[in-house]
Amino acid sequence: xxxxxxxxxxxxxxxxxxxxxxxxxxxxxxxxxxxxxxxxxxxxxxxxxxxxxxxxxxxxxxxxxxxxxxxxxxxxxxxxxxxxxxxxxxxxxxxxxxxxxxxxxxxxxxxxxxxxxxxxxxxxxxxxxxxxxxxxxxxxxxxxxxxxxxxxxxxxxxxxxxxxxxxxxxxxxxxxxxxxxxxxxxxxxxxxxxxxxxxxxxxxxxxxxxxxxxxxxxxxxxxxxxxxxxxxxxxxxxxxxxxxxxxxxxxxxxxxxxxxxxxxxxxxxxxxxxxxxxxxxxxxxxxxxxxxxxxxxxxxxxxxxxxxxxxxxxxxxxxxxxxxxxxxxxxxxxxxxxxxxxxxxxxxxxxxxxxxxxxx
Ligand SMILES: NC(=O)c1ccc[n+]([C@@H]2O[C@H](COP(=O)([O-])OP(=O)(O)OC[C@H]3O[C@@H](n4cnc5c(N)ncnc54)[C@H](OP(=O)(O)O)[C@@H]3O)[C@@H](O)[C@H]2O)c1
Numbered sequence: 101x102x103x104x105x106x107x108x109x110x111x112x113x114x115x116x117x118x119x120x121x122x123x124x125x126x127x128x129x130x131x132x133x134x135x136x137x138x139x140x141x142x143x144x145x146x147x148x149x150x151x152x153x154x155x156x157x158x159x160x161x162x163x164x165x166x167x168x169x170x171x172x173x174x175x176x177x178x179x180x181x182x183x184x185x186x187x188x189x190x191x192x193x194x195x196x197x198x199x200x201x202x203x204x205x206x207x208x209x210x211x212x213x214x215x216x217x218x219x220x221x222x223x224x225x226x227x228x229x230x231x232x233x234x235x236x237x238x239x240x241x242x243x244x245x246x247x248x249x250x251x252x253x254x255x256x257x258x259x260x261x262x263x264x265x266x267x268x269x270x271x272x273x274x275x276x277x278x279x280x281x282x283x284x285x286x287x288x289x290x291x292x293x294x295x296x297x298x299x300x301x302x303x304x305x306x307x308x309x310x311x312x313x314x315x316x317x318x319x320x321x322x323x324x325x326x327x328x329x330x331x332x333x334x335x336x337x338x339x340x341x342x343x344x345x346x347x348x349x350x351x352x353x354x355x356x357x358x359x360x361x362x363x364x365x366x367x368x369x370x371x372x373x374x375x376x377x378x379x380x381x382x383x384x385x386x387x388x389x390x391x392x393x394x395x396x397x398x399x400x401x402x403x404x405x406x407x408x409x410x411x412x413x414x415x416x417x418x419x420x421x422x423x424x425x426x427x428x429x430x431x432x433x434x435x436x437x438x439x440x441x442x443x444x445x446x447x448x449x450x451x452x453x454x455x456x457x458x459x460x
Contacts (some may be wrong), residue, residue, distance in 0.1 A: 104454065105183060107133035109176050109199065110190035112140050112148045114290050115212045117160045118443035119188050120145070124165035127384055128454055129447070133184055134171050137195075141175035148173045159290065181206045186459055187248075188446055189213055192289070204248040208459050210450050211252040212442045214313060218320075220329055224254050226321050227440075227448045228375035228390050229266045237458060239328050251453070253446050257281050257310060257341060257350055258317040260414040260435030264354065264391060267374040268367065269322055269333065273359025276336045276425065277318070282344040282351040283307065284402070287437045299345050310341040349406030350437050358427040364419055367429060368393050371416060383451040385444050387412035393419070400434040411439025412448070 103126070110116040111134035123131050135141075140148035146169040149158040158164055176199055181187060187203045189196055189211040196213035203209045216222045221240040223233035237249045254262065261279055268274055282303070288294045298304065315337045322333035344351075375390035387409035394400055394417035405415040414435045422428030435441055440448075453459045 103128060103130035104185050104459065105130050105132040106186040106188060107131070107135060107179070107181070107184045108188045108190065109135045109179065111145065111173065112136040112157070113190055114159055114286050115190035115438055115442040117149070117158060117164070118438040119190060119447070120165055120168050121160050121162045122385065122439070122444045122447050124167060126447070128451060129186070131168060131171070133174065133179070134168070135174040135176040135179045138175050138177065140173045143173050145169055145171050145173060157290065159286065186210065186450060188443075188450070190443065200250050201244075201246075204244070204246045204250045207248040208453070209248060209250045210446045211250060212446055213252060214255065215252070216250045217252045217254070217313075217317060222250055222252065223330075224252055224317055224321055225449045226254055226259060226262050227386070227445060227452065228378040229262060230321050231452065232325055233330060234453070234456070234458065235325050236330070251449060253442065253449065254317050254321060255310070255313045256287050256435075256437035256441030257283060257352070258314050258321065259441045259445065260350065260352055260433045261314065261354065262318050262321045263414045263435070264371065264416055264431070264433055265318065265335075265356070266322060267370040267391070268356060268358065268362075269335070271366070271370045272362045272427075274322075274333075274335050274356055275359050275427075276357035278338050278355040279314070280340045280342065280353045281314075282342055282346070283310075284346045284348050284350055284437055285343070286348050287350065287441075288343065294343060299343065302345065304343040305340075307341045307343055311339045314339045314341065346402050348436060348438060349402040350435055350441065351400070351402050352433045352435075353430070354433060355422055355425060355428065355430045357425040358429065361427045362429070364421070364429070367419060381452070381455060383448060383455065385410075385412065385448040385451055389413055391416060393417065400432055402434050405434045406436045410444065411436030412444060414440070
């Protein structure tokens with residue numbers, strides 16, 4: 101099969117860089133175009149990821165893949181979709197609101213931005229969790245008169261939460277969820293990002309707009325398709341989102357009230373078995389297991405567990421009964437915010453949609 105030519109917009113940012121690392125040598129997708137702001141336009145990727153004084157602005161653990169070093173960065177404001185059949189968008193929401201519909205008029209757009217997440221005809225795919233929401237793609241195309249469509253991924257903090265709740269909801273029903281996050285610095289992006297003076301020796305107890313996003317997206321992702329719409333899951337979700345002094349990987353403390361009592365062994369079993377069919381599809385970015393459970397009471401630890409299966413698995417641990425909630429359980433999770441939580445998660449969605457003939 102010849103590879104599908106794609107563009108990465110916001111390629112110089114944290115999520116964009118992760119796109120390039122994850123797309124290097126990809127068997128189905130080939131990056132032929134990169135774009136960012138007018139600050140980077142006209143430079144090569146190698147030049148655009150250095151600041152004016154020559155200091156590196158490349159933040160991935162892996163280096164800039166050699167195959168993209170000489171690609172010229174286009175200005176996203178004047179970029180066209182000529183020569184590409186898919187756009188990955190990794191820009192802030194205000195830029196995405198203008199850019200993504202322009203691209204979607206001709207080709208599919210898979211995005212990490214929140215701009216269109218809450219619109220009725222827009223699915224928010226979480227790999228293995230809600231592929232049935234793909235029915236909205238046809239509706240979106242028809243309603244908006246586009247050849248393509250917009251498919252945003254969830255907020256990086258929603259990813260681990262919705263992933264671990266889905267099998268619990270299917271097996272036992274979920275009534276109520278309380279969650280406190282400890283989120284990595286890279287989740288704030290690099291422009292301007294979080295300054296060292298604010299975060300060293302500190303925890304910041306507020307991330308603007310984050311809690312509302314997680315509450316809203318979780319019930320949309322866990323919702324069911326009915327006719328032309330998603331009916332949000334009837335689950336009460338309440339979160340506190342904090343920023344901690346960790347570079348990559350979000351940690352979450354989760355309390356769940358189930359509809360039916362479940363033993364801890366039953367919960368571990370449904371987590372272990374969840375998403376088994378995804379691993380059989382032969383998608384290059386899919387993890388062997390979506391949820392990996394650790395028995396060690398000192399795990400998950402963000403530094404040790406965020407890279408599980410290439411940063412694509414959600415790692416859970418410290419599962420125990422919760423005496424304060426009826427049918428209550430509680431656990432900790434770690435999920436990689438720029439891999440499954442942004443770029444590589446978006447690539448996995450693209451691989452799935454290619455496999456199902458939704459991206460050609
Ligand atoms: N970081 C994460 O963990 C994460 C996780 C999930 C979702 N997201 C979402 O992904 C998107 C990107 O986040 P990020 O963390 O990668 O941010 P970032 O590091 O700040 O990168 C922003 C990117 O957008 C470009 N850009 C800035 N202003 C622009 C403009 N006016 N026109 C066109 N391009 C412009 C930048 O280009 P220049 O280099 O030229 O300035 C850069 O490529 C956001 O919507 C964010 O919410 C991020």
